[in-house]
Amino acid sequence: MKSVFDSVPSDFRLLSILATIIGITVLANWAVIAIINRLESSKLTSDSFDRTILIFAKRLISAVIYGVGIGACLTHIPELKIVGHSLLTGAGILTLVGGLASQQVLGNIVSGFMIVFFRPFRIGDRITVSGNYTGTVEDITLRETIVRDAENNRIIIPNSQISSEVVVNANHTDNKICKLIEVGIGYSSDLELAMKIMREEIAKHPLLIDQRTKEQIRDNSPIVTVRVTALGDSSVTLRAWAWADSPANGFALQCDSYVNLKRRFDEAGIEIPFPQRTISFADGSRVYSLAEGSNERNAR
Structure with a gap:
């Protein structure tokens, strides 16, 4: 039936x-x-x-x-x-x-598992891949890792490639970052005054964090360390170590500090040298070039 x-x-x-x-x-x-x-x-x-x-x-x-x-x-x-x-x-x-599917696609899937399991980076971390691509990890799919750079572009990197490259992770275990702020001053400038200005200007920035130990605080050590790192052909190089709580804040701290230092150095009469060239001709005339790419002037 x-x-x-x-x-x-x-x-x-x-x-x-x-x-x-x-x-x-x-x-x-x-x-x-x-x-x-x-x-x-x-x-x-x-x-x-x-x-x-x-x-x-x-x-x-x-x-x-x-x-x-x-x-x-x-x-x-x-x-x-x-x-x-x-x-x-x-x-x-x-x-x-x-x-x-191709072997490459299968490799990307396996590499994706390895990234999630071993966690060399996570979504939201700021990374640099092979020194070429820097940005924030936006997504990790079965096939690729998507990184958003400072210009809001999306960099799509296959998982098999990123898992075999050197990755610099600014957020791995610790978000704090130390920015190196370097300025060259003229040999005739007041060295001690320039170092004092650097300590003062960087120390008063709102994004700076205090990384001193208890012993350093007790000894009244400065928040910002400034040292002479090189004696160049035409300038003395000063370097300051400035700490921020994140890479983004560290970048802002560094940019603002350069502006503030330039202003204070100008007020204090501290010279920041720039390249100068003198070209002599057979007839005795000379051409002075203040900087590469700048307008030239003749002096006879």
Whole structure:
């Protein structure tokens, strides 16, 4: 005796089954992602929580759920039944991926797992890759790492490449940064006054943080250390060590300090040397070049 379902055309039954499987797959993915998002929102109340793992896990779980859904759909299509069973049972998945995708793509996925597991950097960290690309890690996908630079460009670096490169992480374990502020002054300038001005101007900047030890504070050591680091051909190089609580604040501290130092040096009559050239001709005339690329003047 035939049931009512047996009287339905086979093509319509197949479409109904496929639609049901797709619907269950989408619903399951939505439910799991919603749970993870709720967990992420509750954990974000803590500043120490790492969002990288959950974001990467959402993409991985979605890939698995849709993979299972696609496999279930393929088992109901006679021509693709073998492929569907392979996806569902897990047998031959790596072979299938290796056959359908390139070795580089598979390497990117594995490297993505390594980045999330060993955590050389996390989302929100400021990194420099091979000395060429500097920016903030915006996202880590199964295939690539996305870095946003200072100009708001997105630098897309494959996971397999970034995992084999030298990465400088400004936020790894400690966000504080020390900026080196160097200024050259003329040999005829007052050296002690110039060093005093550097200490005063940098110390009063609101973004500077005090990195002195208890012993240094007790001994009344200056907040900013200034030393002579070189005696050049035309200038004495002074270097100050200035600390900030983040790379962004450190950059602002450094830029503001150069402006303030230039202003104070001008007021105090402290010279900041620049290149000067004198060219003599056979007829006795001379040309003075104040700086490379500047306008020249003749003096006879």
